[in-house]
Amino acid sequence: MVIEMLSTGDEVLQGDIVDTNAAWAGQQLAECGLKFARRQTIADDLSTLVSVLDECCRRADWLLVNGGLGPTSDDLSAQAAAVLLDVPLELNQFWLENLKRWYANKQREMPESNIKQAMLPVGAELIDNPIGTACGFAIVHHDCQVLFTPGVPSEFKQMLSQQWLPRLPKGDHAPIKRFFTFGLSESGVDQRLQQLVLPAGARLGFRAARPSIEIKVFAPSALQSALREVHQQIRNILGTELFSEDSGDWAALIQQLMLAKELKLACAESCSGGLLASQLIKVAGSSGYFERGFVTYTNLAKQQMLGVSESLLTHFGAVSVEVAQAMAQGALAHSDADIALSITGIAGPDGGSDEKPVGTVCFALATETQCFSQCLQLTGRTRTAIRETAVATALDMLRRYLRQQPMWGEYDLIKRIREEQS
Amino acid sequence: MVIEMLSTGDEVLQGDIVDTNAAWAGQQLAECGLKFARRQTIADDLSTLVSVLDECCRRADWLLVNGGLGPTSDDLSAQAAAVLLDVPLELNQFWLENLKRWYANKQREMPESNIKQAMLPVGAELIDNPIGTACGFAIVHHDCQVLFTPGVPSEFKQMLSQQWLPRLPKGDHAPIKRFFTFGLSESGVDQRLQQLVLPAGARLGFRAARPSIEIKVFAPSALQSALREVHQQIRNILGTELFSEDSGDWAALIQQLMLAKELKLACAESCSGGLLASQLIKVAGSSGYFERGFVTYTNLAKQQMLGVSESLLTHFGAVSVEVAQAMAQGALAHSDADIALSITGIAGPDGGSDEKPVGTVCFALATETQCFSQCLQLTGRTRTAIRETAVATALDMLRRYLRQQPMWGEYDLIKRIREEQS
Numbered sequence: 001m002v003i004e005m006l007s008t009g010d011e012v013l014q015g016d017i018v019d020t021n022a023a024w025a026g027q028q029l030a031e032c033g034l035k036f037a038r039r040q041t042i043a044d045d046l047s048t049l050v051s052v053l054d055e056c057c058r059r060a061d062w063l064l065v066n067g068g069l070g071p072t073s074d075d076l077s078a079q080a081a082a083v084l085l086d087v088p089l090e091l092n093q094f095w096l097e098n099l100k101r102w103y104a105n106k107q108r109e110m111p112e113s114n115i116k117q118a119m120l121p122v123g124a125e126l127i128d129n130p131i132g133t134a135c136g137f138a139i140v141h142h143d144c145q146v147l148f149t150p151g152v153p154s155e156f157k158q159m160l161s162q163q164w165l166p167r168l169p170k171g172d173h174a175p176i177k178r179f180f181t182f183g184l185s186e187s188g189v190d191q192r193l194q195q196l197v198l199p200a201g202a203r204l205g206f207r208a209a210r211p212s213i214e215i216k217v218f219a220p221s222a223l224q225s226a227l228r229e230v231h232q233q234i235r236n237i238l239g240t241e242l243f244s245e246d247s248g249d250w251a252a253l254i255q256q257l258m259l260a261k262e263l264k265l266a267c268a269e270s271c272s273g274g275l276l277a278s279q280l281i282k283v284a285g286s287s288g289y290f291e292r293g294f295v296t297y298t299n300l301a302k303q304q305m306l307g308v309s310e311s312l313l314t315h316f317g318a319v320s321v322e323v324a325q326a327m328a329q330g331a332l333a334h335s336d337a338d339i340a341l342s343i344t345g346i347a348g349p350d351g352g353s354d355e356k357p358v359g360t361v362c363f364a365l366a367t368e369t370q371c372f373s374q375c376l377q378l379t380g381r382t383r384t385a386i387r388e389t390a391v392a393t394a395l396d397m398l399r400r401y402l403r404q405q406p407m408w409g410e411y412d413l414i415k416r417i418r419e420e421q422s
Numbered sequence: 423m424v425i426e427m428l429s430t431g432d433e434v435l436q437g438d439i440v441d442t443n444a445a446w447a448g449q450q451l452a453e454c455g456l457k458f459a460r461r462q463t464i465a466d467d468l469s470t471l472v473s474v475l476d477e478c479c480r481r482a483d484w485l486l487v488n489g490g491l492g493p494t495s496d497d498l499s500a501q502a503a504a505v506l507l508d509v510p511l512e513l514n515q516f517w518l519e520n521l522k523r524w525y526a527n528k529q530r531e532m533p534e535s536n537i538k539q540a541m542l543p544v545g546a547e548l549i550d551n552p553i554g555t556a557c558g559f560a561i562v563h564h565d566c567q568v569l570f571t572p573g574v575p576s577e578f579k580q581m582l583s584q585q586w587l588p589r590l591p592k593g594d595h596a597p598i599k600r601f602f603t604f605g606l607s608e609s610g611v612d613q614r615l616q617q618l619v620l621p622a623g624a625r626l627g628f629r630a631a632r633p634s635i636e637i638k639v640f641a642p643s644a645l646q647s648a649l650r651e652v653h654q655q656i657r658n659i660l661g662t663e664l665f666s667e668d669s670g671d672w673a674a675l676i677q678q679l680m681l682a683k684e685l686k687l688a689c690a691e692s693c694s695g696g697l698l699a700s701q702l703i704k705v706a707g708s709s710g711y712f713e714r715g716f717v718t719y720t721n722l723a724k725q726q727m728l729g730v731s732e733s734l735l736t737h738f739g740a741v742s743v744e745v746a747q748a749m750a751q752g753a754l755a756h757s758d759a760d761i762a763l764s765i766t767g768i769a770g771p772d773g774g775s776d777e778k779p780v781g782t783v784c785f786a787l788a789t790e791t792q793c794f795s796q797c798l799q800l801t802g803r804t805r806t807a808i809r810e811t812a813v814a815t816a817l818d819m820l821r822r823y824l825r826q827q828p829m830w831g832e833y834d835l836i837k838r839i840r841e842e843q844s
Binding site for chain 2: 024384
């Protein structure tokens with residue numbers, strides 16, 4: 001079965017919009033054990049649209065077309081479909097009523113130009129769009145089933161999930177199982193998993209989103225029960241380097257662990273500058289455990305907000321295990337939290353030295369009775385990459401602490417310079 | 423002149439990687455007054471690669487191929503080019519030496535598998551890659567100039583900028599001029615710019631990255647001097663709704679304005695939870711003006727860290743102009759800063775009420791002598807969108823203050839419920 005996708009629009013082709021719809025659609029197909037044979041992007045030009053549609057329909061069994069359903073003059077998808085089928089466009093009374101209701105609900109007059117969105121090729125099947133003004137539609141050409149979908153990502157995703165994927169003949173496959181590691185290199189993960197014995201028909205996939213690596217297990221559904229053993233083997237092999245299964249969302253994981261233990265968290269951040277707090281607060285319900293954050297970017301702020309002593313800063317420098325400890329302990333003392341996390345480091349591109357190069361970052365996790373701290377040499381080409389890795393590393397300390405696992409990950413991507421426990 | 427792009431690789435096709443290289447390449451072409459006629463993505467499969475390459479070469483004058491130059495068995499681009507040209511692969515001694523040096527510099531043995539990266543089709547022109555192990559190469563087929571480039575974004579971008587774009591025949595065009603607005607809808611911008619008189623051959627382009635809109639002016643180079651008048655008209659029409667020209671980077675703009683005035687900034691954040699601080703600190707050199715941040719997610723934190731009174735919180739609620747004012751004034755009092763910005767709001771999806779629905783966000787900007795505050799109803803479908811718009815709105819207040827412009831933007835995308843000045 002050949003499935004293709006055609007994205008239309010000058011903004012996509014010229015790169016003003018990154019085509020995340022196409023990537024999302026590819027992922028959804030993979031979940032169903034299917035895949036695109038080809039994806040294309042072309043401009044808003046009627047004759048090109050018609051000829052490329054025809055070309056795709058000759059090759060493919062299923063074609064997903066995205067974009068060009070808006071009310072403006074450069075939205076040409078319906079017209080192109082009509083030319084392709086050699087039929088006129090006709091007013092779809094059902095969708096026109098729908099549009100009028102849509103505008104009435106918003107207490108606005110429907111602009112004339114929107115009538116265009118109810119004009120469909122004669123014989124096309126209307127596909128509902130419950131959250132927007134652009135309906136989809138389906139046609140058949142050269143035995144190819146073609147679905148036209150709106151470009152707005154939320155509308156596209158809903159239409160794809162509810163109207164297109166259920167129509168596709170499913171592959172005979174088990175749901176994809178996912179494992180997430182932190183701090184290991186691709187070759188490190190690969191080497192560890194060499195010893196894995198996979199049943200015939202099953203295969204592994206990797207996705208590197210440094211410093212995390214996602215391991216995916218693909219298999220036909222007949223292998224489902226045999227796979228349980230494989231999953232257990234993967235857990236055993238990765239040990240505590242495995243931080244999560246099924247989802248790699250750090251913030252959701254931390255929230256679940258913190259809420260389960262009814263603990264409250266405070267953060268003290270220097271180089272990450274609020275990124276740690278911001279990532280945690282991204283998840284709704286984070287108020288259940290996130291107590292407060294200190295963005296202590298200057299030495300004065302570290303002293304005044306966290307009580308870090310001037311002598312520590314002078315003697316060891318702001319980027320030191322000692323200051324990280326004092327920051328976490330200060331955050332604990334100056335908050336209502338049970339656990340405090342701190343990050344202080346050199347995110348670059350300037351500020352590095354021979355002794356403490358760019359990427360040197362110190363971390364501490366403090367509770368009333370304990371303090372764990374470490375100094376790492378993070379890799380990453382940019383300031384942003386170093387800050388993001390620093391945040392993930394701090395969260396890796398926290399999940400290890402909350403799960404009572406060994407605190408020091410066997411990272412091979414990241415060099416540990418020093419670790420302390422008191 | 424027809425220019426096409428072909429991206430290869432299962433990870434791209436299946437959406438594990440979002441194809442940012444393609445978007446970036448499209449933008450670079452636009453800067454040169456050129457554009458892609460078509461972009462395609464196909465899987466790592468030799469016969470498909472060869473036939474699609476042949477198909478592209480028959481249509482295009484220039485073809486950019488991305489990916490498939492790595493050392494592993496699914497990297498097939500060089501082999502496909504050899505089949506296409508009906509020539510063998512041969513070892514490129516120059517690149518082999520280069521690879522050996524690369525590994526020697528890293529004090530590592532070169533793996534056998536990397537020799538593959540020095541195997542090029544006979545007659546191909548080697549294209550240098552100064553920052554990676556995958557060299558590019560160029561061939562000609564059906565009179566089409568084909569360049570093969572590595573998939574790693576940094577390597578791809580460097581090769582494109584330095585080796586491909588200079589080879590392309592340039593369109594006769596002036597550099598694209600960009601204007602950035604905040605808080606206006608697309609139709610609002612469109613309506614305002616109706617009165618603009620463009621010289622023949624010039625045109626406008628829009629890119630909506632809500633709540634910002636980028637306006638681009640494209641024109642042939644002959645119009646360059648006439649365009650100065652157009653640019654000035656745009657400035658006059660947009661007035662202070664224009665927040666920036668040439669770059670839409672808020673953080674860089676704020677940094678430049680703050681450093682020029684030698685002022686220091688503190689932030690007090692509730693619903694944005696560190697996002698404001700984090701976005702500012704993203705830019706290197708932010709330590710020159712960013713003093714500290716308070717992430718006061720709980721009422722207790724607002725009281726203890728900023729001195730917001732319990733009676734204000736009880737009487738007006740945490741999301742109120744009164745509390746926003748107290749947060750900004752508290753941040754000023756509890757820091758070494760000259761200006762403090764505060765954000766407190768309901769990011770959702772829960773927590774809204776009839777009186778204060780999700781998206782209600784209050785802001786204040788305080789200095790030693792003044793306090794500006796407002797309550798807005800932000801639009802945005804998600805928690806993340808609301809938090810991001812809140813941060814941009816706070817920064818819009820700050821740039822208006824620093825430039826001594828009217829503090830209350832004429833937003834048509836965002837409803838202002840209340841404003842105060844003292």
